[in-house]
Amino acid sequence: MDLSSLSYHKFVNFAMEEARLCTTLTPLPYQEKVRTMKVKDDKTVLHALSYQAPKIRLLRSLTIDGGSAMQVLDFAGIPEPMFDMPIFCANFFTIPSLSIIVLDLNPLYDTRTQQYYKEKYYLKLLPLGQKYAELLPWGDKITSESLSFFSPIVIWTKFATSQTKHDVLFSAFRDYFKAWLELVDQALPETNSLQILRNKEAQHRYLTWRAEKDPGHPLLKKLVGEDLARDLVRNFLFEGVDSLGTKAFLDYFPEYRREDGSVNQKRSVIGKSYETRPWNSKGEFIGEMS
Ligand code: BLA
Numbered sequence: 327m328d329l330s331s332l333s334y335h336k337f338v339n340f341a342m343e344e345a346r347l348c349t350t351l352t353p354l355p356y357q358e359k360v361r362t363m364k365v366k367d368d369k370t371v372l373h374a375l376s377y378q379a380p381k382i383r384l385l386r387s388l389t390i391d392g393g394s395a396m397q398v399l400d401f402a403g404i405p406e407p408m409f410d411m412p413i414f415c416a417n418f419f420t421i422p423s424l425s426i427i428v429l430d431l432n433p434l435y436d437t438r439t440q441q442y443y444k445e446k447y448y449l450k451l452l453p454l455g456q457k458y459a460e461l462l463p464w465g466d467k468i469t470s471e472s473l474s475f476f477s478p479i480v481i482w483t484k485f486a487t488s489q490t491k492h493d494v495l496f497s498a499f500r501d502y503f504k505a506w507l508e509l510v511d512q513a514l515p516e517t518n519s520l521q522i523l524r525n526k527e528a529q530h531r532y533l534t535w536r537a538e539k540d541p542g543h544p545l546l547k548k549l550v551g552e553d554l555a556r557d558l559v560r561n562f563l564f565e566g567v568d569s570l571g572t573k574a575f576l577d578y579f580p581e582y583r584r585e586d587g588s589v590n591q592k593r594s595v596i597g598k599s600y601e602t603r604p605w606n607s608k609g610e611f612i613g614e615m616s
Contacts, residue, residue: 327422327487329392334399334418337496338375338387341401341503345385348507351377354384356562363558365549369393372549376562381406381510384565388558390549396421400542400563403506404533407526407570408515410434412447412477414506416499419542425487427462429498430480431506434528437477438611448478451505452609455479458498462491464603470596470616471539471579475532478609530571531578537564538575539593 345351353376360374369392376386383406390398396419403414412431419426431451437444448455458481465484476482481498485491516522537559546555560567576583582590596616604613 329394329397329420329422329487331489332420332487332492333391333397334389334420335373335391337399337416337499338373338389338401340496340500341387342375344500344503344507345377345379348511349379349382351379351385353377354386356565357386360388360558360562363550363554366551367392367549369395370549374562376565381409381513383407386562386565388563390545394422398542398545402563403510404529404566405510405513407522407529409510409513410443410516410521410525410528411509411513412506413529413532414503416502417542418495420487420492422487425483425485425491425495427465427481427483427485427495428476429458429495429502430477430482431502431509432475432532433477434525434532436474437609438474438615444478444609447509448609451479452607454501454505455481455609456607458494458501459603459607461494462498464600467598467601469539469594470599471535471594473600473604473613473616475535478605478611526570527573529566530573533564533567533570534573534575534578537567538589540564541593 357374357376360372363372365372371391373389378384382403384404387401399416399418401416405411412433415428415430415432417428433443435443437448455478462481462483465482468482543555543559546558575589581595584590599616600613604611606612
């Protein structure tokens, strides 16, 4: 499969145009820095965008354009902590034989236990999730820890890369991003300062997880080297990990502590599970809690 027609740039262009129709985007400085980053493999180009907007603390996108060898998108929208709305998350990794896809409105609070949060944001979106759960079926076993960051409408899928699947994915991306922008539009600011603190900590926990355990890191290291990869991860992709809170990875995820006090480098300490979709069409969790 030749990937040159399967670039993710049109996804990003769509999202930015759509966001501009709904809100006012202000550019953030980091995107300039990425423009000048030297990539070790001269066929590969990084493109970065980062903005803030009222209600949105960070709207950022990284695409890795490896021509016919690889296409990657990491796109996220992270609200201001005054709002408890979900985080927009699109992570697409494509090589000629395979695409690995996560598309979701990641919940700030685990919907398997927080019924109120699930009803507030996902009940209305279940039909959307159901539509794409059929077109883009569950991608087999997954790192168990990741499940707590996913919503009942998550699209977790792997497929043999093809134009047809890519088109379905583009449609899903458009629908999910529009759904997220609608949540942004409707969101009312929290006034209770304790609740704002809780939102902030929940976001910080999420950013801390991803800054430490995101499956894309090894590839980023290979492309730009260890130091720049770390800078990209902490100051761009998951910006806020060093400012929104002071807890460290092991404070949130103590099960990763090794005897010598360091962080277990494994991505998962529980292992992979959830061979099939662990939510039913009513958005009820039917998997085992681990
Ligand atoms: C694989 N990426 C994966 C997998 C998941 C995710 C679930 C399957 C492997 C696993 O179960 O861990 C994505 N995991 C997520 C997301 C969250 C999470 C979004 O917990 C959010 C909470 N992927 C990218 C980028 C790259 C990338 C930018 O988004 C590369 C720069 C690569 N993802 C990538 C690769 C794999 C992968 C290479 C397969 C390798 C592997 O499974 O270890």
